[in-house]
Amino acid sequence: NITAKKGINYIKTIVEDFGCLFHKIEQENDLGIDAIIEFIENEKPTHKSIATQIKSGPSYYNESKKMCSFQVKNHYEYWLNYPLEVCGIVYVPKLKKAYWTNIKRHLKNNKELKTITFEADRSNQLDEESFKNLFVPNVLSKTPNLTLNEAVSFYDSESEGEFLLGTFILFRRHVNELITWQKFIQHVNESQPNELNLNIIYYLAHINWHGDIWYNGEPIEKEIKEYVRNESDNFTIEVISNILMLISDETLISRGSIGQSIEAIISGIKDIKTKLEKIIESRNIDLKVRNSAAIIYAFKEQQNSIKFLSKFSEDDSWYIPQIVTHLKEYDYFNPYQ
Numbered sequence: 001n002i003t004a005k006k007g008i009n010y011i012k013t014i015v016e017d018f019g020c021l022f023h024k025i026e027q028e029n030d031l032g033i034d035a036i037i038e039f040i041e042n043e044k045p046t047h048k049s050i051a052t053q054i055k056s057g058p059s060y061y062n063e064s065k066k067m068c069s070f071q072v073k074n075h076y077e078y079w080l081n082y083p084l085e086v087c088g089i090v091y092v093p094k095l096k097k098a099y100w101t102n103i104k105r106h107l108k109n110n111k112e113l114k115t116i117t118f119e120a121d122r123s124n125q126l127d128e129e130s131f132k133n134l135f136v137p138n139v140l141s142k143t144p145n146l147t148l149n150e151a152v153s154f155y156d157s158e159s160e161g162e163f164l165l166g167t168f169i170l171f172r173r174h175v176n177e178l179i180t181w182q183k184f185i186q187h188v189n190e191s192q193p194n195e196l197n198l199n200i201i202y203y204l205a206h207i208n209w210h211g212d213i214w215y216n217g218e219p220i221e222k223e224i225k226e227y228v229r230n231e232s233d234n235f236t237i238e239v240i241s242n243i244l245m246l247i248s249d250e251t252l253i254s255r256g257s258i259g260q261s262i263e264a265i266i267s268g269i270k271d272i273k274t275k276l277e278k279i280i281e282s283r284n285i286d287l288k289v290r291n292s293a294a295i296i297y298a299f300k301e302q303q304n305s306i307k308f309l310s311k312f313s314e315d316d317s318w319y320i321p322q323i324v325t326h327l328k329e330y331d332y333f334n335p336y337q
Contacts, residue, residue: 003057007054010098011089012035018128020039020040020136022036023035032079033051033052039136041136046140050084052087053075053079054089055088055089055091057093058092061092066120066121069116070090071115071116072113076107079107086104088118090120097125097126098127099120099124099126103116106118119161122162123154123161123162123164132145134146144165144168148179151166151169151170154166167203172217176224181231184204185204188204188242193243196246201262202258205261207220207228207268212255213264232268237282240293243262243266247292254336267299272296273297277297280294280320287317290317294319294320295335298323298327298333299333299334306324309324
């Protein structure tokens with residue numbers, strides 16, 4: 001009981017010191033929720049609250065793996081159907097730190113889940129600074145407040161959670177810093193297809209833009225756009241092929257898909273016509289990649305693409321002859337329609 005109270009008091013102090021409200025649920029009424037946190041901003045209610053389940057003690061933290069865990073037991077339906085978001089918090093007395101996770105995200109589509117396990121790092125740490133700069137903005141759907149150096153430090157971390165958060169903050173809060181785009185370009189140049197971060201691909205698509213790519217942040221400066229375009233022009237055939245590998249077989253290049261972002265990036269590359277032709281011709285490149293390259297090639301070149309694409313039979317690709325047939329019948333090719 002003493003250990004449990006330490007965890008509750010730790011969270012309560014952080015919440016109330018920031019001016020928010022901590023409504024503790026007494027033990028006799030506890031069905032799996034220990035407290036409700038009500039968020040106050042500038043001394044005004046935000047009409048946002050979350051429920052919390054607070055675990056305290058060394059048994060919930062694996063120090064060697066830096067992982068937190070707690071059992072679901074009979075709380076599955078209660079947590080999943082609770083009207084508020086449910087936050088699981090593990091307080092580690094030895095470290096005098098707490099770490100949090102969104103319980104409902106673990107439970108959705110996983111009825112067999114017996115234990116919730118999550119990484120403990122700076123992205124989900126809960127102390128006075130992180131509560132103010134990370135946790136509250138997360139709940140209020142705002143961009144976390146990290147300096148450029150802090151965001152870069154998160155981005156460079158080996159922790160996936162920190163990397164993802166750093167990526168998001170660099171784009172949303174430091175979009176006109178050159179280092180943001182240097183990091184993104186480096187990531188694309190050095191990553192294998194299974195390592196490429198889809199958010200970075202989406203962010204890079206904002207440079208060449210597309211009518212369906214939504215953006216409401218700080219306008220991206222001309223010098224930044226020129227830098228990214230110049231660097232993108234130097235993408236090798238291997239890098240372009242790696243990017244094309246991310247296009248889904250189901251959605252291909254369609255509005256709202258990752259393929260749309262990829263098309264915006266690829267279409268803006270200087271001399272992309274020649275590079276796409278080399279990709280389409282290469283038998284050493286995955287057929288899926290060659291077909292995706294053909295889609296972008298036909299979209300860019302339209303009728304002018306027929307001569308080149310007609311060289312490929314159904315033995316080479318079942319898909320490319322269909323593109324040629326469509327171009328001849330309708331005089332245009334648009335993967336978005």
